[in-house]
Structure formats: C-alpha cells, structure tokens
Amino acid sequence: MLVTKQSFTFGNPPDEMSLDNGRTLGPVTLSYETYGTLNVDRSNAILIGTGLTADSHAAGYYSEKDQYPGWWDGLIGEGKAFDTNKYFVICSNVIGGCMGSTGPASIYPITGKPFGMLFPVITIRDMVRAQHYLIDHLGIKKLLCVTGGSMGGLQALEWARTYPDRVRSIIPVSCSAHLTAQGIAFNEIGRQSIMAEPNWNNGNYYDKKSPTYGLALARMIGHITYLSEEKLQHRFGRKMVDSEIIKADGADQFEIESYLHYKGNTFVERFDANSYLYLTRAIDLFDLAIEGDLSKGVLNINTDCLFITMSSDWLFPPSETIQIVDILRQQQKNVDYVEIKTYHGHDGFLIETASMTEPIRKFLSGRK
C-alpha cells in the first residue's frame, strides 16, 4: 500500500482555534494520512491518534523503496483489523509535535521566528479539538471509531467525552484515566534532562546546536518505562558489550546501556526537544476524572468502548484501565475489555498487533 502525507491548515486569523489555557493558536496545520476510501454516506471513518513520538505515518509505504511501513501497519490494510476494504482510516498527528503539525518549531506569526517556549501549553483536548477541524473538513459528521495507543488512546478517550455526538465507538489501547505519580515523575525527569542542557537555551536553539544530549537522555528514561522488567532481563540481563567505550577506567559496558544509548542517539535525529516538553506535559495534564471523581468524568461517554491493555505495561498499568471499565459498566455503558498477555510492556501496543486483531475485528464487525 503506497500512501502520501497530507496536510490541512485552518484557524487563519482572525478565526484562530481556542485553547484550554485561554489563548488562541492560528493558523494551525495538521499533518495526516488516509488509507481506504470514504463511503458515500461518510460513515466508515476511523480516526487514529498518535503516541508521544509517532508520525501520522501509521500504515503503508511512501515508495517502493521504503524499508519500513507505518507504525501500525500490522493493524491497518486490506483484510487487517482496520480493514481498508471496509473502512476509511485517518491518522493525524498532533499539535505541539514536530512531524508536520503546528508545534514549537513552527513560525510564530507575531515574531516571525520559531515559537520555542512561546508556544502555548496544550492539552490532549486541544489536540482533539484540532482533529475535529480536520474531521469537519473531510465532511465526516460522525466517526465510526477513534483509536490509538498510549497518548493516542488518551485522544480516543478525549473524543468520547468532548464530542460524544461525533463518535460511535472508541478503542483506547495502553492508556488509562490519567498518568500515575510515577509516570509524571519520569516525564519530569525527561524534561529536566532537556532543560538542563545549555544548548536548550530556553527553547531558542532552532538556528543553533540542538540539545541533543538532553533529548537523548530523556528518550533513554522514557524507553525504560516502555519496556517491562521481564523483557529487559530476558533480552539483556547482565550481558556485557566487549568492544564499546570503556568507562571509568576499565569497567566494561553492559548491553542494556549500549542499547539505551543507541535508542537515545537515533531519536534525536527525528524529534524536537521542545515538542518533547510540550507533549509530555499534555500527557501529565490529561485526567479523565473531574476533581478526582472518575464517575463524574466519564458521564458524557456514551459511545461503545473496547479497552485493550498490555499485561506487563507499568506506565499505564492494566489495573488503572480496569477502573474506567468498571465505572463505565456501573453506568450501564457498553464496554469490552481485553488484556493482552505479553512481556513487551507499554511498547506492546506497537508490537502485539496480531493479538489485537481479533478483538478489534469482533468489536467493529457489523458496526455502522
């Protein structure tokens, strides 16, 4: 499947998009891709939200030469869970990011320079509000489904509570009602790693050297939370790398260290440090509960839901997700729940596409 990246711009002054923090943003560009065909009554559209660092390139290849497909290619395509023979699948990445949608690296019309830290604080609701302009633009009154993993799953939840009349069903994967204190702590340490680097320069580095070291470190921290302890132990354990940099006078390097360094160093080539600050903050701030009351927070949700979790996820543990499931069921909502047994941890949502296929297919079947 060959696909093309598209973009949509809206919110030109004076019709800027309003934000949760009271400010406005405009013009706003959203980068997105689509797979499959929108049917005549525009009722077969499925929207996919992106995770923290993912592009809108969820499926297919850009060219015959492309080595890797999009990040959820295992689920999207002909005959797959999100069957492109039946559904029109849209994947949009988020404002605040750095993959084509408006973010801190975009030009701030007032200064004519990149926003940097002048970019407004954004929330998951702001991301969804922007997507809602895109859905209007595509002429879709009601989405058949909104789905996504991790931060993408939070977007699905936000769609269901903010636009209950615009969505028929949601499939939030590997996410829960909010991040735990531990999750916020890890995000904060990632942000501090970036902000500690002199090259970060208060976010003004776009014409200078980027804070690559701090961003790599943030990614390394994040990466530990994406993998289960079991997987790390199985894959790396205490194995040593022989030919790596010798540290602190003669101590060999462990493979887990080498792996994290690699992950950190490749990440900085494709991601913007300021976006990392804004998007992790948006995740921290997301809370499905209202004043600590989850029952109150989900009252608006009347779409059918399929929650999918990964058994070894400790960033968004299944036990947290089950709290939403239980409360929605108490409210007589139609909720399915599947826990995938896996040792891939939070990252399972990207890897366990085979195990997710049947539950998703069953949930969507016959749905119009």
Added chain:
Amino acid sequence: MLVTKQSFTFGNPPDEMSLDNGRTLGPVTLSYETYGTLNVDRSNAILIGTGLTADSHAAGYYSEKDQYPGWWDGLIGEGKAFDTNKYFVICSNVIGGCMGSTGPASIYPITGKPFGMLFPVITIRDMVRAQHYLIDHLGIKKLLCVTGGSMGGLQALEWARTYPDRVRSIIPVSCSAHLTAQGIAFNEIGRQSIMAEPNWNNGNYYDKKSPTYGLALARMIGHITYLSEEKLQHRFGRKMVDSEIIKADGADQFEIESYLHYKGNTFVERFDANSYLYLTRAIDLFDLAIEGDLSKGVLNINTDCLFITMSSDWLFPPSETIQIVDILRQQQKNVDYVEIKTYHGHDGFLIETASMTEPIRKFLSGRK
C-alpha cells in the same frame, strides 16, 4: 547515645591495597563509627555496611543539639535489634565514597590533586577488602555478623563469600545476587545526567563549580526507584502545587515534581558527583553468580544467613532475593528469610526498622 566519627588509615606505600581491577590504592582512609563495647574475646562485633549515599553515622547523635540520629538508629542502641548492651557495632562507609573514606575527591599522591576520574574502578569486593583491614586493626578475628541494606547488603554477601572464615553470620537487607538490567539502566541514566553537565568537566571540578544540576537529576531518577508506585500514588497522586514555579506558560506543577526537585537539590549539598559515578558502577558490577551460575557463586558461603526484603521493592525485588535463599537451602545452608510487607519500596530498609527488629533479634539470639 553520643557518638564520634573515627578514621583509620592503612595501605601506605609501598604496602598499598590491591584492587579487583589490578591496580593498587594507598594510602587508604576508612571513616567509621562504633557503638557499644568490644568484649574481652572480641567475639561480639557486628559490622554494618552503608548504602549508596549513606555516611558511617548509623546511630546516635554527634551532640546534644543534633536534630537527627544516624540512619539506622531504629535498629542500633540499648535494647534495640543490634543491642549495644550486648554487641559492639561498627559502621564503616566505603572507599569510592565522599563521607570521609578515600574516594575520587581525595588527593591523588602522584598528582597532588584530587583523583577525579583517575580514581580506579572499584568493586564491592574492594570495599569489603578495605573493611577487612579495619577489622584486623580492631583486633577482631571473626565478626559475629555483617549486615546492611541495599549496597550495604551486597557488602554483607561479599564478606560471606570472600572471607568465609572471618564472619559467623550475615543479614543482607533489600538486596539480591545482582542488579537487574532495569536497575543498571537507571544507574546508567543517572551517570549520564552527571556526565552531560558541562560543569562535570570530565570529573575535574573540585576547584570550580560542581555539576550540581546533573547530580540532582541523578538523585531524582534514583529516588523514583527507591519508592514504590503505590507509595507515590498514595502520597502525591496527581496533587498540584499552587505556588511553585509555573512551567511552560501556565501549567501548574505537580507535587511529585516539587518533591523530586527538593530531594535532588538537597542531595547535592552532601554528595560528590564523581562518587556517584563510581559507587553506582560498583553496584552494577556486583554479581554473586559466577559466569551466570548462582549455585557456583554461593558455594563459599557457609555462614548463617538472614535475608530481609521489602515486599514493594522493585529495585531489588524479593523474587530475586528468594533465588539466593532457595539455592543456599538446596546446598543445606542455614538460611532464614523474612519479607516485610510494606509500601515503602526499596527505601523500606531505612523505614521499617520496627518490623525488622524481632526477626533480627531472634536470628542473633544466643549466637556467639
């Protein structure tokens, strides 16, 4: 109980102490404290090893005005688990550290300047080897017990396998045969945080500004691993601080963030960044197994053992400790095991002194 810090220097050239990495170190100073009285046949001595960042000040007060006692005061004193009416308790901190014992901040005789990164890589065995000189100096042929939590527990294990004839029993607390891949990963991120800071300057900062930001960040990372998710959730959850620094244009700060910043910032006043590098590396390198074989690794151990773990410890999980217990029991060794039910995580070894008292008292009773 009023106590005094003491120190002992040995290994003066040409009689330097040899190290695991083939180099030598000397002169070597060890900082230590003692509580109680050594009996006539010198058979009532208990040695306590320190954790990563702890001083030798394990019990009592330095003066009447002192606000806080030593870090294991709940266990050491008259009528306590390590009863100073019966036992002569010694707490020594470690080489590589920065609390009075020889470490990277000490003067390197060859250059006349602080060692910095010229300090040799040290291992837990090197720490124990240094303590063994102290025990000789105190005229003690055989220690009644060696104990300690976390890195202190690793020292107890190392004593039992390296000097089986010099120790009658060990009580390793909150530790296991080695750190997991995840534990190594967290240590490495802490080290990278320090080494990323320009003020670290390859370890040469003793006459300049210290890498306080990187060290604070390393401590913040460590601190997450010392506390259980449950405790973080219970104590902080998603509570916000009202009057704190406003970040990224209007987003409030979470209490967990403020707490970690506080912990990081107070830590840098009392700890040396280079010591953090060396001591975390020593912990990474410790392995009770020999070529992955734990049965082989513990063959030497013939002292009675009491292992104590904290149920919610995820840095040294009880499941890891139990592996040593099982193997020692297969080898017909005399091993007791107690898991303290607590939500304090790894830090439990500093907090759960009341719960640890009876098991320790029972284990030591009648022992000579």
